[in-house]
Amino acid sequence: NAGVTQTPKFRVLKTGQSMTLLCAQDMNHEYMYWYRQDPGMGLRLIHYSVGEGTTAKGEVPDGYNVSRLKKQNFLLGLESAAPSQTSVYFCASSLKETQYFGPGTRLLVL
Amino acid sequence: RKEVEQDPGPFNVPEGATVAFNCTYSNSASQSFFWYRQDCRKEPKLLMSVYSSGNEDGRFTAQLNRASQYISLLIRDSKLSDSATYLCVVIHYSGGGADGLTFGKGTHLIIQP
Numbered sequence: 772n773a774g775v776t777q778t779p780k781f782r783v784l785k786t787g788q789s790m791t792l793l794c795a796q797d798m799n800h801e802y803m804y805w806y807r808q809d810p811g812m813g814l815r816l817i818h819y820s821v822g823e824g825t826t827a828k829g830e831v832p833d834g835y836n837v838s839r840l841k842k843q844n845f846l847l848g849l850e851s852a853a854p855s856q857t858s859v860y861f862c863a864s865s866l867k868e869t870q871y872f873g874p875g876t877r878l879l880v881l
Numbered sequence: 882r883k884e885v886e887q888d889p890g891p892f893n894v895p896e897g898a899t900v901a902f903n904c905t906y907s908n909s910a911s912q913s914f915f916w917y918r919q920d921c922r923k924e925p926k927l928l929m930s931v932y933s934s935g936n937e938d939g940r941f942t943a944q945l946n947r948a949s950q951y952i953s954l955l956i957r958d959s960k961l962s963d964s965a966t967y968l969c970v971v972i973h974y975s976g977g978g979a980d981g982l983t984f985g986k987g988t989h990l991i992i993q994p
Contacts, residue, residue: 811889811986812986813968813984813985813986813987814925814968814984816982861924861925868913868915868972869915869927869930870925870927870970870982871927872924872925872926873924874923874924875922875923875924
């Protein structure tokens with residue numbers, strides 16, 4: 772049981788480049804979430820999903836898109852990366868209230 | 882007033898001491914409360930849920946004060962391994978989904994030998 776996994780672990784992008792972060796969970800959880808964590812800002816919710824095929828905006832959705840084509844996967848896309856998107860990105864999943872987090876993706880946008 | 886507030890610290894505490902910190906929340910309709918622990922450069926992990934009657938898990942005690950709208954975490958006989966950032970989570974249900982879940986920014990705890 773791997774829990775929640777994220778790929779890649781680390782990435783460097785140039786401004787304007789695009790990329791997709793992948794989150795996978797093997798716990799059959801309905802809910803999945805994408806957060807970003809910045810110093811002094813805490814965890815902020817970007818987008819979330821309450822089930823396969825559904826997504827919703829969180830607190831800071833601008834500049835990001837998501838897709839949940841399969842129950843076990845939740846993808847976060849950056850169409851045109853900006854330096855302000857330099858951050859640590861955490862994915863999480865939950866059955867009810869307890870969230871299980873992936874190990875994070877460290878993204879640097881130059 | 883921010884939804885969920887925590888003293889960022891750091892709290893520097895000698896090994897073996899007792900330490901406590903609080904988390905205040907603004908939405909009186911909040912229904913569920915949790916403490917998570919996050920080690921440096923790692924993901925947050927659930928430490929414990931917080932129940933109205935208070936609950937204890939080994940050296941850790943969590944309490945909820947609905948009247949004053951805060952939750953607390955007390956750590957007894959602190960260990961070096963307790964050094965981490967402690968995040969509080971407050972949930973209020975507003976129609977489903979994750980829109981009612983808020984993380985505090987965390988309290989940084991350093992246990993000193």
